[in-house]
Amino acid sequence: MDGFDYVIVGAGAAGCVLANRLSEDPGTRVLLIEAGGWDRSPFVRVPKAFARLMDDPRTAWHYPATIAPGRHETWQRGRLIGGSTAINGMVWSRGAAADWDALAPLGWGWSTMGPIFAQLEDHPARDTDGPVRLSVATGTDPLCEEMLETGAELGWRRADDLDADDGERIGYVTATIHAGRRVTAADAFLHPVRQRPNLTVAVDTVALRLLVEGGRAVGVRVAHRGREVDHRAAAEVILAAGALATPQLLQVSGIGPADTLRAAGVPVLLDRPRVGAGLREHRPIPLQYRLAEPGGYNARLGSPLGQARAALRWLATRGGPLALPVLDVAAHVRSRPELDRPDVHLLMAPFSAAPPRPGRALELEREPGLLCLGTVTRPDSEGSLAVTDPDPRTPPAIVANYFATAHDRRVAVDAVRLVRELFATGPIAKRIAAETLPGPAAQTDEEIIEAGRTHGYCGYHAIGTCAMGTGDDHVVDPQLRVRGVDGLRVVDASVLPAMVSGWTSAPVTALAWRAADLILGRTTD
Known part of the structure; x- marks a missing residue:
């Protein structure tokens, strides 16, 4: 003792x-x-x-x-x-x-x-x-610049420091990364x-x-x-x-x-x-897009050879896509124009995830794609955690209870439609061939919420x-x-x-x- x-x-x-x-x-x-x-x-x-x-x-x-x-x-x-x-x-x-x-x-x-x-x-x-020690990795990929330009067309201020104020803004992510x-x-x-x-x-x-x-x-x-x-x-x-x-x-x-x-x-x-x-927990809803032409990270990170090259680059220079945060671009935006401040946050990157496979880490698609996660910033749905055994090594029973309130469902639906508007606008729209996830079948409010439950995941x-x-x-x-x-x-x-x-x-x-x-x-x- x-x-x-x-x-x-x-x-x-x-x-x-x-x-x-x-x-x-x-x-x-x-x-x-x-x-x-x-x-x-x-x-x-x-x-x-x-x-x-x-x-x-x-x-x-x-x-x-x-x-x-x-x-x-x-x-x-x-x-x-x-x-x-x-x-x-x-x-x-x-x-x-x-x-x-x-x-x-x-x-x-x-x-x-x-x-x-x-x-x-x-x-x-x-x-x-x-x-x-923090960093902001700018100019990571031309597609990111086009996302930023498109956000500006929608009236979101481009920010070098996303924490500088609480208005609608879009910019490169501030990350807990230093020197790669x-x-x-x-x-x-x-x-x-x-x-x-x-x-x-x-x-x-x-x-x-x-x-x-x-x-x-x-x-x-x-x-x-x-x-x-x-x-x-x-x-x-x-x-x-x-x-x-x-x-x-x-x-x-x-x-x-x-x-x-x-x-x-x-x-x-x-x-x-x-x-x-x-x-309370965030529930990011992923939207993915197929690009009309080559670009982004999929070709560089979606194959063993590409991953090996990226790893060698990181070892030699502490640079390249492996030196970046999970997603490159973030935005804080209003789901509806009458709101006084943002209630949705977005994360975007020039890659798209392959369907998950049990026991495998995150994998990327081979074809070029984009990913955007739309999230209700301040969810008010409440879940619970309860032990089922006196031994703390036994996992507790966790009930997430996503989208349980009218507020969360409304903002989630509006967030998805806002992301669709973003990728149908300005410079980035010219890059898009099709929405692949959740896809055009998810149109009504209930279809979008079901897509969030099916394809989304916890925000950690x-x-x-x-x-x-x-x-x-x-x-x-x-x-x-x-x-x-x-x-x-x-x-x-x-x-x-x-x-x-x-x-x-x-x-x-x-x-x-x-x-x-x-x-x-x-x-x-």
């Missing part, structure tokens, strides 16, 4: 930030627990190699999720140092100021969070020098302080349950190499395992909906109905399963302390009660930075 001041569960975006900040004082003992291994795979460094990491159970958790009766999909999350920042699409987006301001009554408004982002970022378009290499949370925050003698990192260590004595979290029981060990925390236990693993660990520890826990054979410590409820942005709030029924308070258990805090995407307009890696990083100040008593908010 080892003793520490802080025990942090999860070495992803939040956990790496917390390990860095909480171990600054050499007199403070910090333990960071990660179920996966070190981030030594060469595919971590190669930006476009993310699909290999996502499909490998050694580097990604594979959670089964129900999207409709009898219909299932797999949600991947990072299972290595760096967490999902080591396997994600590398899109960095702060989220809209208006969405942060909706959290201002909880102390998380834009006036608080905006300066934190500025402190974190090393951005080529800004006068910043933070630990997260992926920048993970571990690169930015953990590896630079790895040698601190007061910081211990335990890899291949699965958190089994929380240790609670007299109403206080005093540690975590873990499994490591077939042996169970208790690690005790004198100050706090901090859950930073993400919006799926954190509520699961709370539930197997007896903190959650009493009926759910009893049905799973877990003794009830604290009846908290909202643990695992309120799950789950939130809300331990949402913060001021009411006694909320899982955590505005300081992210778990109600009903002293010495226990949650710091990850699960505490967000609503999406903050875009992708979640950057918001979680900033959230963890501020949480460290709260933990250390450096702010009274």
Whole structure:
């Protein structure tokens, strides 16, 4: 049994930030627990190699999720140092100021969070020098330039910095890539302080349950190499395992909906109905187009020979298509002109995906194509997560509940029609031969929603399963302390009660930075 001041569960975006900040004082003992291994795979460094990491159970958790009766999909999350920042699409987006301001009554408004982002970022378009090194890869392919020109024809402002304002805009993606290499949370925050003698990192260590004595979290029981060990925390236990693993660990520890826990054979410590409820997730709907003539990445990356050439180019120069984020171009747009701000985000790239094959990483079509993902930015459909077994190594039951609300269905339908308008306009329209996915058969509202369920997939942005709030029924308070258990805090995407307009890696990083100040008593908010 080892003793520490802080025990942090999860070495992803939040956990790496917390390990860095909480171990600054050499007199403070910090333990960071990660179920996966070190981030030594060469595919971590190669930006476009993310699909290999996502499909490998050694580097990604594979959670089964129900999207409709009898219909299932797999949600991947990072299972290595760096967490999902080591396997994600590398899109960095702060989220809209208006969405942060909706959290201002909880102390998380834009006036608080905006300066934190500025402190974190090393951005080529800004006068910043933070630990997260970012890049914007411009001019990646002529097709991308034509997408940008077409967006401008529709009235979207072309932006060199997509986070500069919250209006309708289109531009190249801001990515966690520097000099052609992926920048993970571990690169930015953990590896630079790895040698601190007061910081211990335990890899291949699965958190089994929380240790609670007299109403206080005093540690975590873990499994490591077939042996169970208790690690005790004198100050706090901090859950930073993400919006799926954190509520699961709370539930197997007896903190959650009493009926759910009893049905799973877990003794009830604290009846908290909202643990695992309120799950929100993006559902990108893909539209693909066949090009009328050669172009794009398919020819370069759609065959073993093309992939080998791209790999050699990356090894020699850290350039080429393998040095780019998951998709090249992003846009934040309004689904209808009467709206006051964007409610849809798009991701576009000059390639098209081949039909998925079981057990295979993402593959590209041989014929030239384009891909655009249309996503409801702020979905309000809510799913749930519930344990079915006391062992946290048994996947929980996840119900996605996509498109459950009239709002989400309307915005999704409008998003698809907006994408079709984009690719029927201006310079890019001259490149298009046909829409191949979902295809011309999907025209009515219901046909489009069904296409979203059939061809779409999770956005890897789950939130809300331990949402913060001021009411006694909320899982955590505005300081992210778990109600009903002293010495226990949650710091990850699960505490967000609503999406903050875009992708979640950057918001979680900033959230963890501020949480460290709260933990250390450096702010009274």
